[in-house]
Amino acid sequence: MTDNTADTPAPAARNRPDGLFNRFIKATEMDTRLLGMIGALALIWVGFHLYGQLVNGFGAFLTPRNLWNLSVQTASIGIMATGMVLVIVTRHIDLSIGSVLGFCAMIMGVTQVYILPQLIGLGHPLLWILAICSGLLVGTMVGALHGFLIAYGKIPAFIVTLGGLLVWRGAAFLVARGETISPVDPTFALLGGGPYGAIGATGSWIIGAIGCAAVLGMMWLGRKRRRGFGFAMRPVWAETFLAIAGCGAVIGAVLLVNAYYWPKGIVKRHVAETGITVPEGGLFISHGFAIPVLILVAVAILMTILMSRTRFGRYVYAIGGNPEAAELAGINTRWMTVKIFALTGFLTGLSAVVASARLGSATNSLGTLDELYVIAAAVIGGTSLAGGIGTIYGAVLGAFVMQSLQTGMVLIGFDAAIQQVVVGSVLVFAVFLDILYRRNSK
């Protein structure tokens, strides 16, 4: 047990006699919010599964297939939610991202189906890369424009992005007069997931091994630094527990995605195409991690590094906590606003890649209402609309909570109207719980 109470993430625990749980939290320095969210997510998952099992006679939720699909469905919202955290932390809001997503998707659709095939030829290996670049560029520029209007035009973000919500949806229609553009480039389509858009069993094990090595490496580095400065260190048993929990989660995820096999029809087609012999007992090909999920994981990791380890991230929090103080500390808060919105635009472009690749086409209505789900994900994940508080992992978990609720209700046969009622209520309830939590931990 360390005597450094300043390291405790839950100050409320200090006043009570240390129970086993509190000692555990203290020693591992785990974020109680994170634990709470994981607990809530587990509750939702088990709840839907049991409900399905008891009422419908079939628990469909906790199956590799559903969880794999859940992860793919979360990717698009999750990627945007990491950007929304920055926007909300700096006391802004972005209502336009659903429309911007639709606009980026249409630009990419037109680029890869109409423009590029004429310039470099259909099926050119660079085609999908150039298409993606066009979408990311357009998203970034739209975001930067919003940021510029907000920072230098002094127009409230609410107004600028409310206008953007209409403008970009209309622009998405105008790009191709409302046509649906398909089919997308076959390589591009892989970024949306599906049996081919997943990296398979071996690839997943490699990713898993890298993940475990990263967990252990970071813990070792952290311990080394703490010792170097003579700071209090976690007890060895707590470190061991964290290492096992971290690696266990990674390995568990690999086992899960590898337990979901390709559908029979696709296996049959695959056999016919490649001419491999089917072993006795049937051919089982694992999906492994879906590419959009890996994109989400990569984005979440990079954004976490950005927010916690760089000056940029520190300034985002400082602006959210006290804009005037940030300005007086020499931070160019206006330029920061432009950068934050540009980054969110970039991530929206990336989400547009995932969303249109998954659909296999670009439609001008793609991403409708996404802004609300993204904001809800960020807020459920603990991002405070008052500014200054919010984490990337929280937003990603929030996106999982939102998607789990929707998927779960579809699986147990609730209709769309009830889904809306439930999702809306959960949003309000989650923020209420968050307020209670913050009040108690003061």
Place this chain on the structure above:
Amino acid sequence: MTQTQTPLVELRDISISFGGIRAVDHVSLDLYPGEVVGLLGHNGAGKSTLIKILSGAYQRDGGEILIDGEKAEIASPRDARDYNIETIYQTLALADNLDAPSNLFLGRELTNSIGFVDDARMEAETRKIMARLNPNFKKLKEPVSALSGGQRQSVAIARAVYFNARILIMDEPTAALGVHETKMVADLIQELKKQGLGIFLISHDTREMMELCDRVSVMKNGQLVGTERVEDVTEDDILSMIIMGKKPEPAAAH
């Protein structure tokens, strides 16, 4: 101190208006190394506005700023920092959601070889400076919103002192403090003065100013009433300058 040397700071004819109101009206002040100059006046007399021009928070409409006898362009707080001007604002200007080390190094984070902020080193440095300024300060990892008024003040002071300021601006540094902490700030001012810093001090407490300052300047309605050496005037003289805007008669000083 000899008045023949070059002043550290010279504010010449500084003016600034907000929406037609002259907040600072042709004010000239100077500050020498190792000197404490007090700024006195009612609320709204223009003291905070004047020093915010020096600290880069406001842009002057007229006049010029000289540092070490040379014209200085201070267009932002960052420029002021480049001239080694550090400011402790009345509001403290702390980001409440960040911890003490993050606030101390805000805008000047220590980074490691690959450009990431080095939280451990910043925490270690904060521990060092706090051991000197406020040995009771222990809450290095909690957001500063969880700290007491005095502790928050120590963070703001530490921020100004840590970066080797040559010119220090203190706007009501003791307003939120208890007796013991006020004494600590007074001692600190004496120590910094010995190191050759020039300090602008703003306060409402006339007695405190008489003790801490070498000279006091009184402002009223945006204008400078006068600057006096503290040994030449009485507390009553100063009060009448603040209230009536009247310079003491030269005869009264003799």
